[in-house]
Amino acid sequence: MQVPGNATSGSAAPESERIEAYVGYSFRNPALLREALTHRSAAHQRSSAGGRRTRQSVARRGAGSNERLEFIGDRVLGLLMAEWLLERFPDEQEGALGPRHAHLVSRTVLAQIAEEMALPSALDVAEHEARAGVRQMANVLADAVEAILGAIYLDGGLEPARAFVRRAWNDAIVAQARPPKDPKTALQEWVLARGLPLPVYKVVSTDGPSHAPRFVISVEASGRRGEGVAGSKRAAESEAAARLLSQFG
Numbered sequence: 494m495q496v497p498g499n500a501t502s503g504s505a506a507p508e509s510e511r512i513e514a515y516v517g518y519s520f521r522n523p524a525l526l527r528e529a530l531t532h533r534s535a536a537h538q539r540s541s542a543g544g545r546r547t548r549q550s551v552a553r554r555g556a557g558s559n560e561r562l563e564f565i566g567d568r569v570l571g572l573l574m575a576e577w578l579l580e581r582f583p584d585e586q587e588g589a590l591g592p593r594h595a596h597l598v599s600r601t602v603l604a605q606i607a608e609e610m611a612l613p614s615a616l617d618v619a620e621h622e623a624r625a626g627v628r629q630m631a632n633v634l635a636d637a638v639e640a641i642l643g644a645i646y647l648d649g650g651l652e653p654a655r656a657f658v659r660r661a662w663n664d665a666i667v668a669q670a671r672p673p674k675d676p677k678t679a680l681q682e683w684v685l686a687r688g689l690p691l692p693v694y695k696v697v698s699t700d701g702p703s704h705a706p707r708f709v710i711s712v713e714a715s716g717r718r719g720e721g722v723a724g725s726k727r728a729a730e731s732e733a734a735a736r737l738l739s740q741f742g
Contacts, residue, residue, distance in 0.1 A: 508530075508614065508615040509526055509527070509530070509615070511611070512530070512610065512612070512615055515610050516641065516645065516657045516661070517653075517656060517657060517660060518645050518648075518649060518656075518657060520644070520645075520648050521648055521649070522648050525562070525644040525648050526641070526644055527617075528557070528558070528559055528561075528562055528640070528644065529559050529562050529637065529640040529641045529644040530559065530617050530637065530640075530641075531557060531558050531559050531616075531617045532558060532559065532616055532617060532618040532619070532622065532627065532637075533558035533559075533560060534618050534619035534622040534627065535558070535617045535618050535619050535622075536557035536558035559637060559640035560636075560640075560701075560704075560705050561643075561705075562639075562640035562641075562643035562644050562647070563636045563637075563639045563640040563643060563705060564643070564704050564705050565643040566639035566640050566641070566644070566646070567598075567639045567643075567724065569642055569643060569646045569651075569654055570598055570642055570658065571594075573651070573654060573655050573658045574594055574597050574598055574658065574662070575590075576655075577659065577662075577666065578593055578597075578666075581666065585672070589672040590672075592672045592673050592674065592675050593666075593669055593672050593673065595675065595731065596665075596669070596673045597665055597669075599728070599731070599735075600631050600632055600635040600721070600722065600723055600728075600732050601631070601732065601735060602662070602665050603631075603634065603635035604631035604632075604634045604635050604638075605665075606638055606661050606662070606665075607634035607635065607637060607638050608634070609661075610638070610661075612634055612637055612638065613628040613629060613634065614628075616628050616633070616637060632707070632722040632723070641657075642654055642657060642658065645657055676731050676732070676738060677692075677731055680692050680712070680714060680734040680737060680738055683714075683738065684714050684715060687715070689714065689715050690714070691714075692712050692713065692714040692734065693712065693713050693714070694710055694733070695710065695711050695712075696708065696709070696710055696726070697709040697710060697711050697720065705724060706724055706725075707722065707723075707724065708722070708723055708724070708725060708728075708729040709721070709722050710722075710723075710726060710730045710732075711733055712734055712737050713737075714737060715741070717737060717740050717741075718737065719733045719734065719735070719736035719737030719738075719739075719740065720736060721733030721734070721735070721736060
């Protein structure tokens with residue numbers, strides 16, 4: 494398998510084969526895996542190099558990238574994780590299952606899985622983005638993991654997608670002896686216990702297409718600041734709170 498026009502990823506075929514070996518699935522349509530590993534910057538760079546930029550080409554800036562696969566992969570992951578949690582914790586109700594689910598599909602866990610896959614080196618990104626360190630960004634890595642899952646689902650259905658999830662997320666779900674506390678709740682309890690003002694959340698930026706929005710949210714408390722990036726305001730706030738809590742030890 495070869496990723497055309499990728500000047501930043503070295504030998505693409507071995508990287509694709511390595512990813513296939515890690516996920517335990519051989520693609521019948523290799524183009525899906527190539528798309529899953531293509532950051533929007535690389536897709537835009539190739540489309541721009543192909544001819545004069547038009548209003549339509551700008552509107553389709555994400556075309557050819559992994560954004561569409563990330564969109565479906567996010568939904569597939571949510572379904573498969575909910576299914577797995579119901580099986581693993583048959584006596585728990587939604588109040589406990591919800592926080593478990595939120596943590597397991599969070600950007601933090603997804604980025605950790607990406608690092609275990611050595612995914613950064615496999616991503617196809619534009620040269621200027623590679624120099625800026627986009628391959629190490631948690632939201633980029635998380636989106637790529639979801640895109641790979643979406644690609645597996647489209648190529649082979651739920652069964653291989655389920656097998657990948659249960660293998661890659663096994664350590665994370667085993668580590669959940671008790672339901673994790675929602676980071677926003679935990680942060681609020683932390684400041685109240687110390688007589689401090691409540692955390693203040695702010696929207697830093699919003700961008701991305703309507704089907705795959707990107708929210709950047711900051712939170713400040715006790716003189717420190719955390720920032721989260723996610724596809725919804727609620728998830729971004731949760732990630733920001735988790736990052737701020739980690740600063741307090």
